[in-house]
Amino acid sequence: MKSPSLIGRLMFSVTAAVVSFWIVAAVGGIMVMKDEFAEIFDSALQETTERLAPLIVDDIQHGDHSDEVLSLENSAQASSRQYLTYQARDANGKILVHSSDIIKGPFPAPLAEGFWEDDDARYFTVAAADNTIFVQVADQMKNRREAINEGALALLLPILVLVPLSLYIIRLVARRSVSSIGDLRQAISEKDSGDLNPIQTEGQAIELQPIVHSVNILMGRVQSALEAERAFTANSAHELRTPIAGALAHTQLLMTEVKTASGQARVEQIEASLQKLKRLVEKLMQLARAEANIALADKPANLLNVLDLLVEEYQRNMQNDERIIYERSAEARLVKPVNEDAFAIVIRNLIENALLHGKQDEPVLIRVGKNSTIHIINGGKSLSSEELANAQKRFGRGTTSAPGSGLGMPIAIEIAEQMHAHLQFLSPATGRIDGFEAILTFRSA
Template sequence: MTGSLKGRLFLLLLVTTGVVWLSATAWIYVSTRAEVERVLDARLMEAARMVSSLVQSQDIDMDAAAQIAAPAVDAARGPYERHLSCQIWSLSGSLLGRSDGAPAERLSNHTDGFAERIVDGETWRVYAVRDPSSGVEVLVGDNLEMRARLVRDMVKGLLLPMLLIAPLLAGIIWLAVRRGMRPLDRLAATLGEREADGLHPLPSEASVSEIRPVVASLNGLLERVAWARDHERQFLAYAAHELRTPLSGLKTQAQIATRSDDAAIRSAALAQIVTAVDRTSRLVRQLLATAEAEAVSAEDDRSPVPLAPLLHDLLGDQRARLAEKGGHLVVDASLHDIVAGNQRLVCLALRNLVENAVSHSPQGGTVVLRRSGAAILVEDEGPGMPDDELARATERFFRGRDHVAVGSGLGLSIVKLCAEKLGGNIELSNRASGGLAARLTIPDLQVREAQACQSS
């Protein structure tokens, strides 16, 4: 039961009610005891003064006067009737009179006011009145055990009905919890009856106020799931279209190469096949990179990543591609920093940035990687991008008007995805001297005082 919300709420209410109940009982006990003590002390004082005044009048016998303060026991009048015992002593120390049942031993040795004393193993509270004019001292005592029994019986009379009512109260609390949790049960039933593609919002108007934040959060989640699924469908549709085009071209060029007797035509067809294979290979690789970037969590493997050896291993093939164009890939010495973040995300972002720059570099062009503040800057000497396309360059499958033949429109979108997961961003701008500058900002980028990475 404690593993469920209903069980926890039931136990919480039951324990809280029990604590309040016991606290009230303790308060009643303390206040009742104090009130009983006050009333009985007042009775002692009144009885002692009454006996003293009777003795002063000398109109009554001493035993009779003591008996007035503490009358004989009448069993029919209950167990609390015999509360008081009275003794009348002469100032010389002789017992002049006492009530029935009063001990023969002196109740107290004090001469005036209240005091407590143990007599025959019992504790007595005694009030004394000393009258020098009549030569007597009146002691009226009350057995404290009788007082304690009176208080206990009063509290017991309160507790017994409470204990009898406790099971009924627990049942009422359980029924109230079940009834109060019905809106949540209905919400769970509604979600359980939905099909896998039922992503429409839950109605919130009929929900109780405590459930509305849950419904609002669930609707937000359903909206995000619906958006992600639509985004995935759109991605797959674009990917299928992008793959279909080069595959169709491959088939066409292969048919031309196999059916033509002209060596020049066959050579041109084979060159087209190589281009289509390159484009298809890059598209497949970037599709896999997109899936990897979406699957990786930025919280995984947050150990610092040294950039210099990482770039050396990562960019070897891009350096070779650029060398085929007669260009150079330069890794500036300022990149002897440490990127504290997920190594896989950093690798994916940098590789796609450099690959995009190499693809757009002209013959003999140079691609430079360097640090710029808390960012990594990748610059090329290509044609750049029209200003109206810069804002859309990181969209998936957006290739622009001046796209290259082997481009797939995924590279910069992968960089943006990685940057967002690292808590950073990607900014694109055209260089004044020509070409594109991509600024990858990573919040965890830190400067390390170490030897510089060698330029290529």
Template sequence: MRRSSLLRDLVNGFGAGIVLIWCVALLVGWMVLREELDEIYDAMLARVADHVLALSGRAENGARSADLLIQFTAPDGTIEMSPEGADRAAFSLALAEGYTEVGDMRVLTLKNSDGSVLRVADPLKERREAARETLVGMLLPSIILLPLAFLATRVFIRRRLAPVRALSAEVEGRSASDLRPLTVQDIPDELEPVLIAVNRLMTRLSEALEAERSFSSNAAHELRTPIAAAYAQTQLLIDEAENPAMRARSEAIARSMQRLSRLAAKLLELARAEVVRDEQEELSDLAPVLRLVAQDSGSGHIYRIPNRPVLVRMDVDVFAPLARNLIENAELHGQTPIAVRLTDDLFEVTNRGRVVPPDRLARLTRRFERAGSREVGSGLGLAIVDTLAKNAGARLELLSPEPGREDGFVARVHFPLREA
């Protein structure tokens, strides 16, 4: 099967279009030129016929008026034949032998060997009219065909560049975490090296990210057991310590071990979130999921959950950690009351607190970025939420202050459209 090539197709297309337009213009020009030549020669035949009839004395009244003017001068200078009126002046100026243009007439002067002179004059009006009509007849097709040629060229190039647009659309439509190989049908030869290079790059990036996720997941998983053991030993030290200073140090170690345990759990959760791809087309009811998350969260929060199914194109295993992390983030960094709202379009968590500056707000979805103290939280909660949302086709929006207030923080997850 012959492969597609932009260079070959464009050269062939342009060449065929130019030849076609040239052939059409040549055909129309030939038709116009033939008509004009027929008119000229027909007029010459008519003139010769008129003069022959005039010389024979058989011209009838109402015969065609011949525009051809003839003057014959005898060897002794006597004018034996000449037109009447002012037309005779053209012959007096055409003295040289050959063709001469006098006014609006073209005069042919022939000098015979016996000294006689024959002058024939033809008006230039018909010649100029024929030249003008021939030029118009050749230019008019070109003027008409040029817009059609540009339109056909645009359509042809647009069709041939369709694989380029398809490749661009596929690259633009990919999210930062979607590193699957690009698949574009009927790719031209000129773009195939680009496609191969991009796919190789995406494969290397996918392998590097997979190695990073695997390391984070394995490290977090392996750290959980020794951290739990160390925490248990620290609790024993607290119970057995009789010295107040020793007890205080043991309690500080226990708090550090708890933070380390939460960090390991969040790292493991982040690694899992980066692997999850929520591509389901079915709708899930998120209302009961949020009620279960609310039971495990702190008390005193305000939940606005509709008393009906809330059908969203998102897996419940994705929404549950997403909601839990947003509520935990509000508990750690915000002030009460914490308001949680679920609708068909979005999930929103609002808390009171100081305003987060815009430059810091834009960085909160980065790993280990905290809005408050470095001692509070792991700095991974919003990174986990952002990763889960993107992999599910949703969008995380952070606002501070709360709309309509002077303080507060709002986190919104805009669900993907219900249509597949």
């Protein structure tokens, strides 16, 4: 399910509110406008009728009294669109004068003074000449409706421009308003065990300052717990080195003094256990250094020189010189602001992993390509994806009888990440049907 967006919610809510208020205001304005238009039209209709009545009555009284209806329409300007039409009728309803031949017959309005209307027109009647002549003026309802419709359209039409414009402005304002939230989110997301410095509260919105304060308190507690854990791991590992070394020395001395076969076997078991404990202590010390974020340095260092020394050391200490094959491209360059000791820890763990878990009758290949990517390849059976994932967990060990603590690969992964490098594991190795390959690639600066 997609997480809701604050900006999206704000845009929808404000836009819906603005459009709703505009529609309500427009409907209210239309209703008021309809009443006002009716008053204006009625006032004009009444005034026109009252001014027209004396003129028509005078024309009738001083004109020809023939039975023929007098038409005052100008044929040259006759039009089907007439706003006002009038008739003069006697008390019996006979038409004496009319303004247009378009309307056939007398108006339906009764011969009584005042307003009257039907679906077609609104009429106003004035009685003159002692109620013997009635002057009626008709205002067509379609003209009124047209005026109201045009006014309503003028009020509602801006909504078509208002909605997209409101969306744009609201989005712009919302993005600027919540930018501080985005900055705070980014600052929190960048925090890890290596950077637990307090987040600055200066410049933060008042609403966000309690959140920043709570996060800073939490990070302070986490930092205290991590420092206590790291100090315990480092101190305990360091304190164990001396007694373990002493116990190993006494065990090896005891081995020369014990003459029986059963005694020799027990002393060898003790020595093997102490050697295992010694390796575990060394890994714990490396883990403590990894968690202390020692990977980066102030000045760049030539890491390939460190790699050359490590490979030379392993080759010198091994009985079989061909157990490690070292291939380095002449074009390879690897100068990074990385702590040399941290880089050495990563390479040592990868080489030890290859020597311990690879086929003993196959060499371990260490290759540095033109792009300065380091490949460490060893023989052996292929690992499944589950076994690969388990090997990258702390104290995770596969189905192997080789000695180890299950910390080498997790330590290498953690330090590599701190060095801004990517450590990838493949099984089978590239171009093979078996084996294991570790690839260390530094990200571009």
